Amino acid sequence: MTSRTIKVLLAEDQSMVREALAALLGLEDDIEVVAQVARGDEVLTAARDHDVDVALLDIEMPGATGIEAAAQVHKELPTIKLVVLTTFGRPGYLRSAMEAGADAFLVKDAPAAQLAEAVRKVLAGERVIDPTLAAAALADGANPLTDREREVLRAAADGSTNAELAAALHLSQGTVRNYLSTAIQKLAVRNRAEAVRIAREKGWL
């Protein structure tokens, strides 16, 4: 397997970016993009159908996030190496990606050369992560929110009122307020809007 080309699956929802990344990887002699998908929930089947060495997964995708897709592939096809790619350098994303079995974590504002580099490195068994981001992830610690707090906060993110949240989540209004209150305190902020913002920034939402 020394001289075979590396077969890459590319998952990214924005066509223009996806095809541009494919063009970029296509410039490398030892890399071949054998499949492209635009949705997280198409990654697993594409991976099964195409004898893939490395899957390159964007996080923000419809259907399923790249992290969810990574977890699926890691479970079913553990020999496939996983590179997670994202616009947002959120510490919590890095943590979840690693827990999902990712071998590399790249942010899109890193130099393009790192992409092909990462593909080669993960195939050689190395792990590739941004040291700055790794430090931030460790400094932040784990997500302090419970499942329910996170759900409520996520639902509250669009500006829904307590009554709407209660109805949507089958909870009492008081309970909704309790969850939001504890989330607000855990994140050390003053209202739900700030809580949403901070949780998003950290990648905890």
Added chain:
Amino acid sequence: MTSRTIKVLLAEDQSMVREALAALLGLEDDIEVVAQVARGDEVLTAARDHDVDVALLDIEMPGATGIEAAAQVHKELPTIKLVVLTTFGRPGYLRSAMEAGADAFLVKDAPAAQLAEAVRKVLAGERVIDPTLAAAALADGANPLTDREREVLRAAADGSTNAELAAALHLSQGTVRNYLSTAIQKLAVRNRAEAVRIAREKGWL
């Protein structure tokens, strides 16, 4: 000028995406990327220094938005054709881009082939806009918010409290609430969080 290659300036903050787009355009025989910048406020000088035919501008950039950059270039170097590229198909963005003198407006989830197409078309004097988005822009009408309302809403977007907004904008708390109240009514929503969300979606923020 029939057979000369088209000289393109590429402005996009995410290195990986920028270089990938450059690779994509580089595959076209008649197109050459002669300059790349990562900030909106570097577009004008780069355009002056490089004898550019077409500038390809992402909207979301540090320093200045692609729309602001487009306006600057349109004013100083009106012969340069302007293609505005964005992740978000927000009707208000299209409107502002057109007002800034843009010749084409593309969203990043359009097929990659449209990029080179658009470059050629604008150079031929055509305008390129997504018809769906154009319809949405016309249906939405113009931004109904006044300058002040927009400023206050933008400042409120991070979850700041009325007191903080008042201090930051040198207004009384009551005035802040009045502006937010009128914004909320104009956008036909129920609270500031929804107002922020809707204004963002429309590209009015």
Added chain:
DNA sequence: ACTGCCGGATGACAGATGTCATACGTCGAC
């Protein structure tokens, strides 16, 4: 000169939100 809109402000009021104490059942850890 008048009208209307904008920026700015006040005060009063109703309703939404955030806090706190308290309670109960379930479940996993020790």
Added chain:
DNA sequence: GTCGACGTATGACATCTGTCATCCGGCAGT
């Protein structure tokens, strides 16, 4: 088998937010 964490709920309370009426000065249009 007890303890702690979690999910869920209630009631009371203080504060924040959103609405409304009303006011003022400036400035653009007619």
